[in-house]
Amino acid sequence: xxxxxxxxxxxxxxxxxxxxxxxxxxxxxxxxxxxxxxxxxxxxxxxxxxxxxxxxxxxxxxxxxxxxxxxxxxxxxxxxxxxxxxxxxxxxxxxxxxxxxxxxxxxxxxxxxxxxxxxxxxxxxxxxxxxxxxxxxxxxxxxxxxxxxxxxxxxxxxxxxxxxxxxxxxxxxxxxxxxxxxxxxxxxxxxxxxxxxxxxxxxxxxxxxxxxxxxxxxxxxxxxxxxxxxxxxxxxxxxxxxxxxxxxxxxxxxxxxxxxxxxxxxxxxxxxxxxxxxxxxxxxxxxxxxxxxxxxxxxxxxxxxxxxxxxxxxxxxxxxxxxxxxxxxxxxxxxxxxxxxxxxxxxxxxxxxxxxxxxxxxxxxxxxxxxxxxxxxxxxxxxxxxxxxxxxxxxxxxxxxxxxxxxxxxxxxxxxxxxxxxxxxxxxxxxxxxxxxxxxxxxxxxxxxxxxxxxxxxxxxxxxxxxxxxxxxxxxxxxxxxxxxxxxxxxxxxxxxxxxxxxxxxxxxxxxxxxxxxxxxxxxxxxxxxxxxxxxxxxxxxxxxxxxxxxxxxxxxxxxxxxxxxxxxxxxxxxxxxxxxxxxxxxxxxxxxxxxxxxxxxxxxxxxxxx
Amino acid sequence: xxxxxxxxxxxxxxxxxxxxxxxxxxxxxxxxxxxxxxxxxxxxxxxxxxxxxxxxxxxxxxxxxxxxxxxxxxxxxxxxxxxxxxxxxxxxxxxxxxxxxxxxxxxxxxxxxxxxxxxxxxxxxxxxx
Numbered sequence: 157x158x159x160x161x162x163x164x165x166x167x168x169x170x171x172x173x174x175x176x177x178x179x180x181x182x183x184x185x186x187x188x189x190x191x192x193x194x195x196x197x198x199x200x201x202x203x204x205x206x207x208x209x210x211x212x213x214x215x216x217x218x219x220x221x222x223x224x225x226x227x228x229x230x231x232x233x234x235x236x237x238x239x240x241x242x243x244x245x246x247x248x249x250x251x252x253x254x255x256x257x258x259x260x261x262x263x264x265x266x267x268x269x270x271x272x273x274x275x276x277x278x279x280x281x282x283x284x285x286x287x288x289x290x291x292x293x294x295x296x297x298x299x300x301x302x303x304x305x306x307x308x309x310x311x312x313x314x315x316x317x318x319x320x321x322x323x324x325x326x327x328x329x330x331x332x333x334x335x336x337x338x339x340x341x342x343x344x345x346x347x348x349x350x351x352x353x354x355x356x357x358x359x360x361x362x363x364x365x366x367x368x369x370x371x372x373x374x375x376x377x378x379x380x381x382x383x384x385x386x387x388x389x390x391x392x393x394x395x396x397x398x399x400x401x402x403x404x405x406x407x408x409x410x411x412x413x414x415x416x417x418x419x420x421x422x423x424x425x426x427x428x429x430x431x432x433x434x435x436x437x438x439x440x441x442x443x444x445x446x447x448x449x450x451x452x453x454x455x456x457x458x459x460x461x462x463x464x465x466x467x468x469x470x471x472x473x474x475x476x477x478x479x480x481x482x483x484x485x486x487x488x489x490x491x492x493x494x495x496x497x498x499x500x501x502x503x504x505x506x507x508x509x510x511x512x513x514x515x516x517x518x519x520x521x522x523x524x525x526x527x528x529x530x531x532x533x534x535x536x537x538x539x540x541x542x543x544x545x546x547x548x549x550x551x552x553x554x555x556x557x558x559x560x561x562x563x564x565x566x567x568x569x570x571x572x573x574x575x576x577x578x579x580x581x582x583x584x585x586x587x588x589x590x591x592x593x594x595x596x597x598x599x600x601x602x603x604x605x606x607x608x609x610x611x612x613x614x615x616x617x618x619x620x621x622x623x624x625x626x627x628x629x630x631x632x633x634x635x636x637x638x639x640x641x642x643x644x645x646x647x648x649x650x651x652x653x654x655x656x657x658x659x660x661x662x663x664x665x666x667x668x669x670x671x672x673x674x675x676x677x678x679x680x681x682x683x684x685x686x687x688x689x690x691x692x693x694x695x696x697x698x699x700x701x702x703x704x705x706x707x708x709x710x711x712x713x714x715x716x717x718x719x720x721x722x723x724x725x726x727x728x729x730x731x732x733x734x735x736x737x738x739x740x741x742x743x744x745x746x747x748x749x750x751x752x753x754x755x756x757x758x759x760x761x762x763x764x765x766x767x
Numbered sequence: 768x769x770x771x772x773x774x775x776x777x778x779x780x781x782x783x784x785x786x787x788x789x790x791x792x793x794x795x796x797x798x799x800x801x802x803x804x805x806x807x808x809x810x811x812x813x814x815x816x817x818x819x820x821x822x823x824x825x826x827x828x829x830x831x832x833x834x835x836x837x838x839x840x841x842x843x844x845x846x847x848x849x850x851x852x853x854x855x856x857x858x859x860x861x862x863x864x865x866x867x868x869x870x871x872x873x874x875x876x877x878x879x880x881x882x883x884x885x886x887x888x889x890x891x892x893x894x895x896x
Contacts, residue, residue, distance in 0.1 A: 302876075482847070485839060489854035492833050496861045505861075506868030509825055528829055535832030542839075 157206050158336040168348035170341050173362040175215060180372055181384040183275045185360060187292040188214035194292035201336045208293075208339025216295035217333065218273065218360040218386030219347070222367060223374055224393055226266040226354035228253060228737075235349030236270070239334065245763035246320050248331040249346050252735040254376040254409060256396035263395050265375055268355055269734045270346065271318035271331035272385030273297045278585070279310035279319055279330075284521035285510040287328070295360075295386065296333040304328050305510050306503015309520050315378040315585035316385065317733035317741070323763050326503025360386050375399045375409045375418040378732035382584045403736035404744030406663050420659040420732075422666045429673030432727075435747075436675065440726040442501035447577065448605065448722055449494035450527060451598055453487045454570035455606015455639075457534060459632065460484070461563050463610070470614060470628045473541060479617050481542040483610070488538055491531055519579040526573025533566035574598050587661030588729045591653060596646030597725070601718055603639030604690075607632045608711050619704055626699040629707060633694035640687045640714070643721075647680070660730045668728050675720060682717045686710060781875035801882055810883040814891050815874055821892050822869045826862060833858045 175185045188195045195214055198205045228251050236242070236249045249270035257263045273290075277297045280288035287303035288310070290296070299310075299319065306326040310319040319330040334344035342348065347357040356364040363370055369390035372380045376399070377389070400408040400423055409418040460483065463471035473480040499505045511524040540547065540559045547555050578598045581589040611632040618625035651668075654661040668676050689710045698706055736742045740761065749755040749762040790798075801807060827834070837859055840851030877891050 485836065485851060488832050489836055489851060492830075492836060492858050493854055495830075496858050499865070500861060504868075504872075506865045506872060508865065509829070509869075531832060532829075535835055538832070539835055 157204060157208070158340050158342065160340050160342065164342065165348075168342055170210065170212070170338070170343055170358060171364070173212070173359050175212075175359045175362045179216065179275070179361050179384075179386075180370075181275055183216075183384065185216045186214060187216060187295055191292045199291070199293055199335055199339065201339070206339075208341075210338055210341050212359050213294065213339075214292055215359045216273075216275075216386060217338070217358060218295075218388065219270070220356040220358065220364050220367060220370070220388050220390070221268060221374075222354050222356070222390040223265050223267060224354075224391060225352040226251070226268060227352050228266040229351055231349045231351050232268050232346035232355055235345040236331070239345035240329075240332070242329075243322070243324070243763075244758045244761045245324070246322055246329065247740075247761075248318075248320065248329070250317075250734070250736070250741050252376070252737050252741055253402055254399040254735050255402060256399035261396075263393070263399075265391065265395065265399065266354075267374060267376055267734060268346070268350075269316060269318075269387075271297060271333070272316055272383070272387045273331075273333055274386060275384035276382075278313040278315075278383050281514075281517040282309050282313040282520065284309065284512070284514050284518040284524065285507070286513040291335075294333060294335060294338050296335050296338075298332050298335070299328060299330050301325075301327045301329050303510065304503070305505075305507035307511075307520060308503070309518075309580070312731070313583050313585055315382050315732045317731070321503070323503075328503075360388070363388075373417065375411075376401065376735045378585065378734075382732075401735040402738055403742035405730055405735075406666055407660065407730070420663075422658070422662045424666070427670040429669070429677075430671055431674045432672040433675065435671065436720070436723045436727050438723070438726050440501075441723070442497045444719065444722045444726060446494045446498035446501075447598070448601060448718055449490050450577070451574060451601040452605035452609055453491045453494070453534070454530065454574055455602035455604070455635075456483070456487055456609040457566055457570060457606070458602075459607050459610040459635065461537075461567055468628065468631055470618075470625075471610065476614070476617065479614065481538065483613050484534075484538040484542065486613075487609075488531075488534060491534065495527070495531065519576055519582075523573060523576040523580055526569060526576045530566055530569040530573050533562050533569055537562040537566055571599070571602070574602060585732045586729050587657065587659055587732070588654065588664035589725075590661075591650050593646035593650035596642050597721070600639040600641075600643035600646070601722075603635045603642065604714055605639075605718060607635035607639070608714060611636070612707060612711055615704055615707060619701070624699065626697045626703060629703060630694050630697040633690050636710075636714070637687060637690040637694060640683060640690060644683055644687060647683075660732050664728045664730045667730070668724065672724060672728065676724065679717055679720045679724070682713055683721075686713045686717055689713065779871060781871075781879040783880075798882070802880075807883060810885060810888060811878055814878045814883060814888055815870070817888070817891050818870045818873050818878070819866075822866050822873070826866050826869075830858075830862055833862060 177184065177186070179185055184190050196207070198207050230251055233247050233249050233251060237247060240248060242248065249268060251266055251268045253264055253266045255262060255264040273296050277288065277290055279299070280290055280297060283304075284307065285303050285305055287300050289298055289300075291298060304327045306321065306328065308321040308328065310328055311317070311321050319328045321328050337344055343357045347355045353366065356367070358364055361370065367390050369392065370388035371390065372388065374389040374391055375395065395411075397411045398408055399418065406423045406425060407420050408423040410421050411418050460471055460480070469475060499508050502508060511521055514521045515525060537559065540555065540562060544555060547558075550558070575595070578595045581594045583590055611629055615625045615629055618628075651665060654665040689706070693703075693706060693710065733741075739745050746762050749760050754760045755762040833855060836851050837855040840848050840855050843851060873891065
C-alpha cells in the first residue's frame with residue numbers, strides 16, 4: 157500500500173461524500189451496482205495484493221477544475237512527473253491556456269488537463285492490443301505499457317491528448333489516476349500539489365468545498381459528447397467573446413450569443429500561400445506507403461481476377477502464362493514491402509501479433525486482420541496457380557476449386573480490408589478525417605492504381621512481343637477514370653463540408669490552402685489533368701509506342717497526385733486537443749526544437765523520434 | 768557511436784529481476800543456489816526453445832507468403848530472381864528481427880529471474896497479452 161505520511165495535510169485526503177445515483181450523462185456512479193462481479197479484487201499495484209479500504213472504492217471518481225484559481229504554476233505537472241518518474245519529454249498532465257481581449261483588458265484562462273477517465277473511453281475501444289481497461293475501482297481507465305505495441309492509435313482517438321506516445325520507448329503511457337494513493341484515501345499527486353486550490357478530486361457529481369459550479373465544458377475544451385469525460389469545471393469570471401490559443405494551431409473560440417458556449421472557429425491570419433514541401437513529410441510516412449500500396453495491390457488483383465470474367469480475355473492466366481504469375485508475385489512482393497514498412501512503423505514491431513487482440517471494437521485490429529487475410533489468400537492463389545504441379549496429389553477438380561476459392565476469397569477480403577482501413581480514420585476527435593471522402597479516396601486509389609499497374613505491365617509485355625494492346629488499355633482506362641473521379645468528387649464535398657462545419661476541420665482546410673496552398677492547388681490541377689488524360693485514353697484508343705508513352709506519363713501524374721494527396725491527408729489533420737502553451741504542447745515549437753537540435757537537451761522537453 | 772552501441776546492447780539484455788533486497792539473506796542465498804543450478808539452466812534453455820518455436824510458428828502463420836517469395840526468388844532464373852530477392856531479403860531480415868525480439872521479450876518476462884518447474888514449463892506457450 158502507498159505509505160501515508162503521519163503529517164499528511166487534510167487537503168490531500170479524500171472527503172467523505174454522498175453522491176447522487178447518476179452523473180450528468182445518465183450513467184450510474186456506483187460501479188459496484190453495475191458490475192457486481194468485478195468487486196472485491198486487489199488492483200495488484202506493483203505486485204501488492206492488498207485491497208484498499210477507501211469507502212468509495214467502487215464509485216466513479218473525477219477531477220474538478222476551478223479555472224478562476226489556476227495561476228499556471230505547473231506544480232500539478234511537476235508532482236505528476238515526480239510521482240510517475242516521467243522523462244522530461246512526457247507529461248500525463250499539462251497546463252495550456254487560451255487568452256482574449258485587448259490590452260489592458262486582457263483575460264487568460266489556464267486549463268490543467270490529464271486523462272478524464274471517461275465513461276465511454278474511446279482509447280479503450282480503439283486500442284488493438286487491449287492495453288486499456290476501465291476498472292470498477294474508482295472508474296479509472298488504466299493502460300498497461302507492457303501490452304502496448306506503440307501504434308499510437310489511442311493518441312489519435314482521444315479528444316484530450318491524454319495518452320502520450322513516448323517516441324524513445326516506443327510505447328504509450330498515460331495518467332493512472334494515482335490509484336495507489338486513492339486506495340489509502342489520498343487525492344492524486346497533482347491535486348495534492350495544487351497551490352491555488354484550482355484542482356480537486358473526488359466522486360463525480362459531488363461538488364467539493366469552495367465550489368458551486370460543475371460545468372462539463374470550458375473554452376478550449378473539446379465537446380464532452382464524444383467520450384463523456386469525468387471532469388467538472390468552474391469558471392465564474394466574465395470572458396471576452398473571443399478567446400484564442402497560444403499555440404500554433406489556427407483556432408479561436410467564439411462565444412455563441414444564445415447558449416453562451418464557446419465554439420472553435422478558424423483563426424484567420426495574414427498568411428501567404430506556400431508549398432510547405434518540408435512539412436509534408438511526417439511520422440506517418442510509412443502509412444502513406446502502406447495505404448497506397450495495399451490499395452494498388454487489391455485493385456490490381458481485382459482487375460486480374462475479374463477482368464477475364466467481364467470480357468478482358470487478355471488478362472486470363474492462359475493468355476500470358478509467364479506474365480500472369482510474374483505479376484502475382486510482384487503484387488505479393490509489393491504487399492510484403494507495405495506490411496514490413498507498416499510493422500516497422502510500430503514502436504515495438506515484435507509485438508505485431510497483438511494487433512488481433514481487439515477485433516470486437518478496434519478498427520485497427522479489423523484492418524490488420526483484413527489485410528492479413530487478403531495477403532494470405534493472395535499468397536495461396538499465387539502458389540496454386542503458379543505451381544499446380546506441386547499439388548498433383550490432389551484431384552484436378554479439387555485443385556480448381558481451391559484456386560477459385562482462394563481467388564474469390566481475396567476478391568472479397570481485399571475491399572473489406574480497405575473498408576476497415578477507412579474506418580480507422582473516422583475519428584470524431586479528428587474532424588479533417590471524419591468524412592466519407594476517406595472511403596472515396598481509398599476505393600478511388602484502389603481502382604486507379606490497380607488498373608494502372610495491370611495496364612502498364614500488360615502493355616509493356618505486349619509491346620515487346622509485338623502484339624496489339626490498344627483494346628486492353630482502353631478498357632482499363634475506365635476504372636482509372638472512375639477511381640480518379642471518385643476521389644475528385646469526394647475532395648470537392650470534403651472541402652465544402654469542412655468550411656461549413658467550422659472548428660478543427662475548417663482549420664485543417666485553412667492550413668491546406670495556406671501553408672500547403674500551392675501544393676494543394678498543384679495536386680488538384682494534376683488530378684484534373686489525370687482525369688482528362690484517362691478519359692481521352694479511353695475514348696481515343698491510341699496504339700503503339702505513342703500509347704505506351706502516354707500511359708507512362710499518365711501513370712507518373714497519377715502516382716505523384718496520389719502520393720502528395722495522401723501525404724497532405726496525414727500532415728493536415730488538426731485534432732481536438734486541449735490548447736497548449738508557447739513552448740509546451742505546441743507543435744510548431746516541437747518541430748523547431750527537433751530541427752534546430754534543441755531537442756537534444758532533455759530540459760527542452762521535446763524528444764527526437766528514436767524508437 | 769559508443770552510446771548507440773550501448774543502447775543496442777541494452778536493448779537485447781533482460782532487465783535485472785533479482786530477488787528483492789528486502790528478503791532475508793538466507794532466502795536470497797537459497798534462491799540463487801536454486802536459480803543457478805544445472806537443472807534450472809536446462810529448464811531455461813528448454814523454455815527458450817519452446818518460445819522460439821511458438822514465435823516462429825506464429826510468424827509463419829502470418830508471413831508465409833514472404834518465405835514463398837524467397838523460395839521462388841532462389842529458384843527463379845536471373846535477372847527476374849533479383850527483383851524477388853530484393854524484396855524478400857529485407858523482409859526476411861525484418862521477420863528475423865521481429866522473431867528474435869519477440870522471443871527475447873517473452874523470455875525476459877516469463878523465464879528470466881524465475882524459478883521454473885518442469886510440470887508447468889508448457890505454460891510459456893500460452894498466449895498472453
